[in-house]
Amino acid sequence: MMVTLPKPKIKGVMSLEEAINVRRSRRSWRKDRKLTLEQVGQLAWAAQGITNWREGFRAAPSAGATYPLEIYIVVRENGVKDLGKGVYRYNPFKHCLMKTLDVDITYELMEASLGQYWVGSAPVNMVIVADYSRTTRFYGDRGYRYVHMEVGHTGQNIYLQAEALGLGTVAIGAFYDNRVKEILNLARKLTPLYIMPIGYPEKRY
Numbered sequence: 001m002m003v004t005l006p007k008p009k010i011k012g013v014m015s016l017e018e019a020i021n022v023r024r025s026r027r028s029w030r031k032d033r034k035l036t037l038e039q040v041g042q043l044a045w046a047a048q049g050i051t052n053w054r055e056g057f058r059a060a061p062s063a064g065a066t067y068p069l070e071i072y073i074v075v076r077e078n079g080v081k082d083l084g085k086g087v088y089r090y091n092p093f094k095h096c097l098m099k100t101l102d103v104d105i106t107y108e109l110m111e112a113s114l115g116q117y118w119v120g121s122a123p124v125n126m127v128i129v130a131d132y133s134r135t136t137r138f139y140g141d142r143g144y145r146y147v148h149m150e151v152g153h154t155g156q157n158i159y160l161q162a163e164a165l166g167l168g169t170v171a172i173g174a175f176y177d178n179r180v181k182e183i184l185n186l187a188r189k190l191t192p193l194y195i196m197p198i199g200y201p202e203k204r205y
């Protein structure tokens with residue numbers, strides 16, 4: 001199933017400086033607020049959206065423009081208005097989501113992240129996964145280093161975009177790789193690198 005996302009906005013209400021200044025790792029979410037499809041689309045765009053259609057360049061830089069990262073979006077039951085529970089893969093070329101699983105795997109994702117409650121309680125979890133071979137094909141072993149740098153760029157974009165939308169996130173590096181792969185039903189060549197739960201932060205601090 002394909003879900004078309006609203007066109008991303010390139011102007012917002014919060015300045016970049018303000019987003020950098022207020023950014024924190026958020027770990028508790030308001031239970032009374034769902035995300036919108038527009039917010040999900042904006043976050044996916046900030047992570048890997050195409051910002052130069054002529055060259056195919058994206059929101060986050062990539063070594064040799066090899067683009068090894070894929071964005072999976074885990075949606076909890078009633079987590080997003082106008083988007084059913086399940087797992088979706090972001091397609092930057094069409095700015096759409098492709099549904100890959102129809103079940104709510106949020107609880108399993110929390111268990112795979114050593115029980116981190118901020119994963120299990122979030123309306124949405126973005127999972128950044130890598131296909132190293134897209135980069136190592138060109139750069140050999142140094143490609144691994146490049147992919148790890150890139151996930152940092154993409155993760156920071158998600159942090160700042162979340163803040164600018166009045167949302168919050170936290171970069172999660174602690175999880176069992178194989179279990180996350182299994183839960184998301186990822187192809188063998190894909191490695192999960194970050195899990196980023198997203199929601200309305202319960203308190204600003």
Ligand SMILES: Cc1cc2nc3c(=O)[nH]c(=O)nc-3n(C[C@H](O)[C@H](O)[C@H](O)COP(=O)(O)O)c2cc1C
Pocket residue numbers: 023024025026116170171172173174175
């Ligand atoms: C590579 C990396 C891995 C991290 N893994 C986790 C994690 O597994 N769980 C968690 O709650 N926070 C995780 N964090 C978030 C840090 O705890 C957080 O960035 C740090 O405490 C500084 O707080 P701040 O982000 O609000 O500035 C991680 C951050 C980075 C950069």
